Every structure is written in C-alpha cells, then in structure tokens.
Amino acid sequence: DLIGEIDAAGTAGQIGPTRDYWVSGLSARNKAPGAMATVTAASAAIPEPRLTASQTTSLGAPGPTGYVEQNETWTEGPLPPPSENASIALTNVATITVDAIAAGLGCATLTAQTDGPTALTLTGLKPGSAVYEKDGKVSTAGGSGTSSITLSAGKNLVTFCSVKS
Numbered sequence: 001d002l003i004g005e006i007d008a009a010g011t012a013g014q015i016g017p018t019r020d021y022w023v024s025g026l027s028a029r030n031k032a033p034g035a036m037a038t039v040t041a042a043s044a045a046i047p048e049p050r051l052t053a054s055q056t057t058s059l060g061a062p063g064p065t066g067y068v069e070q071n072e073t074w075t076e077g078p079l080p081p082p083s084e085n086a087s088i089a090l091t092n093v094a095t096i097t098v099d100a101i102a103a104g105l106g107c108a109t110l111t112a113q114t115d116g117p118t119a120l121t122l123t124g125l126k127p128g129s130a131v132y133e134k135d136g137k138v139s140t141a142g143g144s145g146t147s148s149i150t151l152s153a154g155k156n157l158v159t160f161c162s163v164k165s
Contacts, residue, residue: 023088025097029116037092044085045104050077084108091115100124106165112156121148124162132159 028037052075060067086103101124112120122131125141131149132138133156139147145163
C-alpha cells in the first residue's frame with residue numbers, strides 16, 4: 001500500500017512523496033498554503049502478506065537497576081493470490097497518473113474513490129484498447145499506450161488492459 005500526503009501548494013519543503021511505485025503526476029485541486037492532498041493506493045496484483053504484531057513484556061533484574069523490557073515482533077501471514085484489481089483513494093487530488101505495468105496489472109479494474117473531479121491518466125496500456133467506466137467506453141488508449149479520463153466525485157470503476165495482458 002502506498003499512503004502519501006503532499007503539500008498542495010507544491011512549494012519548497014513539501015511534505016511526503018510526489019511519486020512512488022506506480023503512481024505519479026500528482027497535483028492538488030486546492031493549492032492554498034497549508035492545504036494537503038492525500039493518496040492511498042494498493043495493487044492486488046502485487047500482493048503483500050498480512051502482518052500481525054505481538055508484544056511481550058518482561059521484568060529485568062530486581063533492585064535499584066531493575067528495568068522493564070518490551071519487545072514487538074511481526075509475523076507474516078500467508079501471501080494472498082494476486083488478482084487484477086487495484087484501488088486508489090484520493091482527497092484533494094486534481095491529477096494522478098497510474099502506470100498499469102508497474103502496478104502489475106493486465107486486464108484489470110481500478111476502483112477510484114475521490115472527493116472531487118480528478119484527471120486520471122493511465123499508462124502502459126495496449127495501444128488502441130478501450131478504457132471503460134461504469135460499463136461504458138470513455139476513452140481509447142493512444143499509440144503510446146496512454147489514456148486520460150476525468151473521474152467524478154465518489155466511487156469510480158475503471159477497466160482497461162495493459163500491454164502485460
């Protein structure tokens with residue numbers, strides 16, 4: 001999972017990433033000083049095991065130099081099977097680019113939850129392939145394998161095929 005927060009004004013000293021893994025091209029709708037834009041993204045095509053934390057506490061030597069020792073360990077669960085799904089949750093994001101190949105996606109569905117209009121660019125698509133949203137074709141990938149659509153506020157389901165499929 002990628003969780004990022006950027007200074008929406010895009011000024012020097014911005015906080016957090018502006019590109020990570022398979023997400024780039026981030027910009028904010030509200031660019032006022034102090035405004036933040038947030039992105040949470042996960043690709044089920046790149047599965048990660050569930051981690052479980054456990055904590056132990058033990059007492060050290062008694063007396064004036066005694067101490068309490070606390071340890072935390074992480075145990076990996078089973079690796080889930082990969083699937084052709086990814087999700088992004090966006091707050092105050094005006095533009096975002098998703099690299100389908102880097103996300104490990106072939107013919108996939110991207111669930112995008114956003115709080116306002118967002119320009120989504122998909123890269124790594126099969127040239128000439130269709131991009132669908134809500135069971136209707138909204139775009140065709142150009143010769144470079146890129147397609148851009150506008151997401152509306154709320155939940156958006158976008159399906160596409162990359163050159164990986």
